[in-house]
Amino acid sequence: xxxxxxxxxxxxxxxxxxxxxxxxxxxxxxxxxxxxxxxxxxxxxxxxxxxxxxxxxxxxxxxxxxxxxxxxxxxxxxxxxxxxxxxxxxxxxxxxxxxxxxxxxxxxxxxxxxxxxxxxxxxxxxxxxxxxxxxxxxxxxxxxxxxxxxxxxxxxxxxxxxxxxxxxxxxxxxxxxxxxxxxxxxxxxxxxxxxxxxxxxxxxxxxxxxxxxxxxxxxxxxxxxxxxxxxxxxxxxxxxxxxxxxxxxxxxxxxxxxxxxxxxxxxxxxxxxxxxxxxxxxxxxxxxxxx
Amino acid sequence: xxxxxxxxxxxxxxxxxxxxxxxxxxxxxxxxxxxxxxxxxxxxxxxxxxxxxxxxxxxxxxxxxxxxxxxxxxxxxxxxxxxxxxxxxxxxxxxxxxxxxxxxxxxxxxxxxxxxxxxxxxxxxxxxxxxxxxxxxxxxxxxx
Numbered sequence: 388x389x390x391x392x393x394x395x396x397x398x399x400x401x402x403x404x405x406x407x408x409x410x411x412x413x414x415x416x417x418x419x420x421x422x423x424x425x426x427x428x429x430x431x432x433x434x435x436x437x438x439x440x441x442x443x444x445x446x447x448x449x450x451x452x453x454x455x456x457x458x459x460x461x462x463x464x465x466x467x468x469x470x471x472x473x474x475x476x477x478x479x480x481x482x483x484x485x486x487x488x489x490x491x492x493x494x495x496x497x498x499x500x501x502x503x504x505x506x507x508x509x510x511x512x513x514x515x516x517x518x519x520x521x522x523x524x525x526x527x528x529x530x531x532x533x534x535x536x537x538x539x540x541x542x543x544x545x546x547x548x549x550x551x552x553x554x555x556x557x558x559x560x561x562x563x564x565x566x567x568x569x570x571x572x573x574x575x576x577x578x579x580x581x582x583x584x585x586x587x588x589x590x591x592x593x594x595x596x597x598x599x600x601x602x603x604x605x606x607x608x609x610x611x612x613x614x615x616x617x618x619x620x621x622x623x624x625x626x627x628x629x630x631x632x633x634x635x636x637x638x639x640x641x642x643x644x645x646x647x648x649x650x651x652x653x654x655x656x657x658x659x660x661x662x663x664x665x666x667x668x669x670x671x672x673x674x675x676x677x678x
Numbered sequence: 679x680x681x682x683x684x685x686x687x688x689x690x691x692x693x694x695x696x697x698x699x700x701x702x703x704x705x706x707x708x709x710x711x712x713x714x715x716x717x718x719x720x721x722x723x724x725x726x727x728x729x730x731x732x733x734x735x736x737x738x739x740x741x742x743x744x745x746x747x748x749x750x751x752x753x754x755x756x757x758x759x760x761x762x763x764x765x766x767x768x769x770x771x772x773x774x775x776x777x778x779x780x781x782x783x784x785x786x787x788x789x790x791x792x793x794x795x796x797x798x799x800x801x802x803x804x805x806x807x808x809x810x811x812x813x814x815x816x817x818x819x820x821x822x
Contacts, residue, residue, distance in 0.1 A: 418720070422717045423717045423722065424723050425723065426725050430725050432689070434689075434695075436689035440686035440687070440689070443760075580730065581728070590733065593760050
C-alpha cells in the first residue's frame with residue numbers, strides 16, 4: 388500500500404520535474420551544439436507557468452477534453468511504470484494518450500492541425516510496433532511482461548538486458564526519436580520555434596491547453612527514460628549511463644539531421660527497425676519453442 | 679493560490695514568445711529581427727522564442743507601414759493572440775509610416791490599428807535596439 392502511494396506521489400510530482408529538467412538540458416545542449424549560449428536550464432518551467440497564466444481560449448470543447456485526457460493518460464502510464472506494473476498495460480495507457488492528441492488535432496478545421504494530425508497518426512503507426520516487439524523481447528528474457536519480473540531478474544544477478552537485446556535497444560532508439568518528435572522525425576510538430584506546418588498538430592492549442600500538452604510531453608519523456616533504464620537495471624550507474632546515453636544520442640541526431648518525409652520515415656522504421664527487432668527476437672528465442 | 683500567481687507573474691517576462699509580422703516592410707527591419715536569433719545575439723538566452731503562430735505568441739513584432747489592405751491581417755493576428763500580450767513597432771515605417779507616410783494607400787504607423795507597447799526607431803534599427811524594445815515591452819507584463 389505504501390509502495391503504491393509512493394509510486395503515485397513520485398509519478399505525479401517528481402516525473403514532471405524530471406521531464407522538465409531533461410527538456411531544459413536538451414534546449415541548453417542544443418544551443419551549445421549550435422554555438423549559441425542558450426536559455427537557462429529552468430526555462431521549460433518558466434514557459435509552462437507562463438502558458439498556464441495566459442487567458443484560456445479554446446476553439447471547441449473537444450480540444451480541451453483531448454488535452455486533459457492526454458495528460459491524464461501520460462501521468463497514469465508513469466505511475467504504472469513506478470508501480471512496476473505490466474508493460475502491456477503501460478503501452479495501452481500511453482497509446483490512449485497518443486490517440487487523444489491526434490483527436491485534438493482533428494477537432495479543429497485548420498489545415499495545419501489536420502495535416503499535423505495525419506502525420507502524427509503515421510508516427511504512431513511507426514513506433515507502436517517497435518514498442519510492442521521490444522516488450523516481447525523483455526518477455527522472452529524474463530518470462531513475464533511485469534516490470535517487477537525484470538527487477539527480480541536483475542536482482543538474481545542476470546546479465547544487463549542490453550547484452551541480450553542490443554538490436555532491440557537500437558530499434559527502441561529509433562522508436563523513441565519518433566515518439567519524442569525529434570528531427571529527422573519531427574513531422575507532425577516540432578519543439579523548435581518554426582515548423583513547416585506553422586506548428587502542425589499543436590497549432591490550434593493555445594495558452595493553458597498548450598501548457599497541458601507540454602506537461603503531458605514531460606511525463607512521456609520521464610516514461611521513455613524509465614523504459615531505457617530497464618535495459619541495465621542491475622545498477623544505478625548502469626541506468627544513468629543507458630538513459631543519459633540514449634537521450635544524448637537523440638539530441639545529437641536532432642541537431643545533425645534534416646526532416647524526413649513520412650514515406651522515408653515509414654520505410655526506415657519498418658525496414659531497418661522491424662528487421663533489427665525480429666533478428667534479436669529470433670536470437671533470444673534461440674531455437675527453443677516459445678512458451 | 680497566491681504563491682502560484684506569484685510564480686506565474688515571475689515567469690511571464692522570462693518567457694516571451696514572439697511572432698514577427700512583416701506589414702509591408704522593405705525587409706531591412708526583418709533581416710535585423712532575424713539577426714537577433716543568430717549565435718551572435720541569441721535571444722533564446724532570455725527565453726525568447728520566435729514562433730510562427732500568433733496563438734502561441736506573447737509579443738508581436740511588427741515591421742513596415744500599415745495600409746488599407748494589410749490592416750485587416752494585422753488586426754486578425756492581434757486578435758488571435760491570447761492575453762496578456764504586447765506589440766512592438768519596429769523601424770521608421772512601423773512607427774509612423776516613414777518615407778511612405780504621405781502615400782495615398784498608407785495609414786501610417788502600427789498604432790493606428792492596434793495598441794503598441796514599445797517603439798523601436800531606426801532605418802533599420804540595430805538588433806541590440808530590437809532586443810531592448812522587447813525588454814521594455816516586458817515591463818508591461820510585470821505590471822499585471
